Amino acid sequence: MTERKTTHFGYQQVPVEEKAGRVADVFHSVAARYDVMNDLMSGGIHRLWKRFTIELSAARPGQTILDIAGGTGDLTARFSRIVGPAGKVVLADINASMLKVGRDRLLDRGIAGNVETVQADAQYLPFPDNTFDCITIAFGLRNVTDKDLALRSMLRVLKPGGRLLVLEFSKPESKLLEKVYDQYSFRLLPFMGKLVANDAESYRYLAESIRMHPDQQTLKDMMGEAGFVDCEFHNMTGGIVALHKGIKP
Amino acid sequence: MTDPTFRAGFDATLETAINSALRYDPGTRARLDKLAGKVLAVALSAPKMNLFLVIEDERIEVHSRWGGEVTTELQGSAIAFLQLLKNRDATPAKLGVTVRGSSAFLAELQSILRDLDIDWEEPLSKLVGDSPAHQIGLGVRAAAGWLKDALGKAPGAAAEAVSEEWQVTPPQAQFEAFAEDVSELVQGVDRLEARIAHLRQRLNQRGTD
Numbered sequence A: 001m002t003e004r005k006t007t008h009f010g011y012q013q014v015p016v017e018e019k020a021g022r023v024a025d026v027f028h029s030v031a032a033r034y035d036v037m038n039d040l041m042s043g044g045i046h047r048l049w050k051r052f053t054i055e056l057s058a059a060r061p062g063q064t065i066l067d068i069a070g071g072t073g074d075l076t077a078r079f080s081r082i083v084g085p086a087g088k089v090v091l092a093d094i095n096a097s098m099l100k101v102g103r104d105r106l107l108d109r110g111i112a113g114n115v116e117t118v119q120a121d122a123q124y125l126p127f128p129d130n131t132f133d134c135i136t137i138a139f140g141l142r143n144v145t146d147k148d149l150a151l152r153s154m155l156r157v158l159k160p161g162g163r164l165l166v167l168e169f170s171k172p173e174s175k176l177l178e179k180v181y182d183q184y185s186f187r188l189l190p191f192m193g194k195l196v197a198n199d200a201e202s203y204r205y206l207a208e209s210i211r212m213h214p215d216q217q218t219l220k221d222m223m224g225e226a227g228f229v230d231c232e233f234h235n236m237t238g239g240i241v242a243l244h245k246g247i248k249p
Numbered sequence B: 001m002t003d004p005t006f007r008a009g010f011d012a013t014l015e016t017a018i019n020s021a022l023r024y025d026p027g028t029r030a031r032l033d034k035l036a037g038k039v040l041a042v043a044l045s046a047p048k049m050n051l052f053l054v055i056e057d058e059r060i061e062v063h064s065r066w067g068g069e070v071t072t073e074l075q076g077s078a079i080a081f082l083q084l085l086k087n088r089d090a091t092p093a094k095l096g097v098t099v100r101g102s103s104a105f106l107a108e109l110q111s112i113l114r115d116l117d118i119d120w121e122e123p124l125s126k127l128v129g130d131s132p133a134h135q136i137g138l139g140v141r142a143a144a145g146w147l148k149d150a151l152g153k154a155p156g157a158a159a160e161a162v163s164e165e166w167q168v169t170p171p172q173a174q175f176e177a178f179a180e181d182v183s184e185l186v187q188g189v190d191r192l193e194a195r196i197a198h199l200r201q202r203l204n205q206r207g208t209d
């Protein structure tokens, strides 16, 4: 009998080749209600986490930026204004439903011209070497089956001196905070997910996948091993979220 | 280091304050449009922080860092800066504010911002910052409030959601247990906040001992 390789999907073990499909189901099912849930779940704080990400990106007019796992395009919208007509932003996501909602949202916000949408997997980015000045992946790396592969793929398409920014849920700094946060995300979140998006499973998955994601130091080490230099992280909201930054040498 | 969300909160509130004032003022927006692409850098000495106002077509963006070119740079205290923005006869020289770069851009921007009705103090309150517990508290309260609202408005849909979730009908006991969980959670947040406030107070006391 051959042994099947498994990986985690939230707290369950699933065969490696199944994880991507399961993650896709989650995001297909939440795409339409994604923005509402985001605000509801975080009390709007996700906007501040994203804002700090933009600040640290040091994006400038004329630059080329990749927002991978970009979903409904929050970061893309802001980047598009910063890089201006001479620059370019690529909004990429593995999921066609999320990408479609993202494209519609950008049009609603009056953003067009310097944005391109591409369906792409973070592990196998379909871009030439040394293409981007900056890559962001916000609340996306957690969902990727092989994170090392994704980090290396992002390194490849960055220009030398280019920045990678990983915004992701992480480990709260205090035990007490962790406890409250656990209650919130394991009890309240799936229930809200059920009511708003008619989908408790997806939000249960979100809560579980957050706990399975590498903590601050582990992710920083992984970035270093993948070849990034000057790696650093900033805790936000008591470490519930962390922003990691690394440079391509 | 303080939580980066405090600073982000300040920037976001300031940006919203400016741009909502602009929304009802097409004349001023048109004046602003002429300044598109220009950047005012403000280096405050007390409190020490950098601020960049970037003119974007008909709006102003606020940044805490800026790698691009700067049109005009100001250096001075926050009080002096506030005076410049609010006071008609305030000049940089009178207030001890150093100006580098284009003073024409500064004068035009100053006159635009003065004409707008902007609450400059509200953003400053964000800088003081909420504890992480308070931030989560906001989320939990928003969620709990919303939940109550949803249950009140559409009891049918909520009941349906609840029974599907537990695969039983009617899940009265379970629902009550759940409601209890939620209120316990809110209380937990309150306790956490109180504990942090207490710790802070003790630290402050220690600082002045």
Ligand SMILES: C[S@@+](CC[C@H](N)C(=O)[O-])C[C@H]1O[C@@H](n2cnc3c(N)ncnc32)[C@H](O)[C@@H]1O
Residues within 6 Å of the ligand: A023, A027, A068, A069, A070, A071, A072, A073, A074, A092, A093, A094, A095, A098, A120, A121, A122, A123, A137, A138, A139, A140, A143, A144, A145
């Ligand atoms: C939680 S959403 C985040 C969306 C957006 N960046 C934000 O912060 O609001 C996660 C996104 O990651 C995408 N995703 C999951 N696995 C991916 C992969 N291997 N490559 C690219 N995107 C992926 C999902 O389709 C989903 O849109």
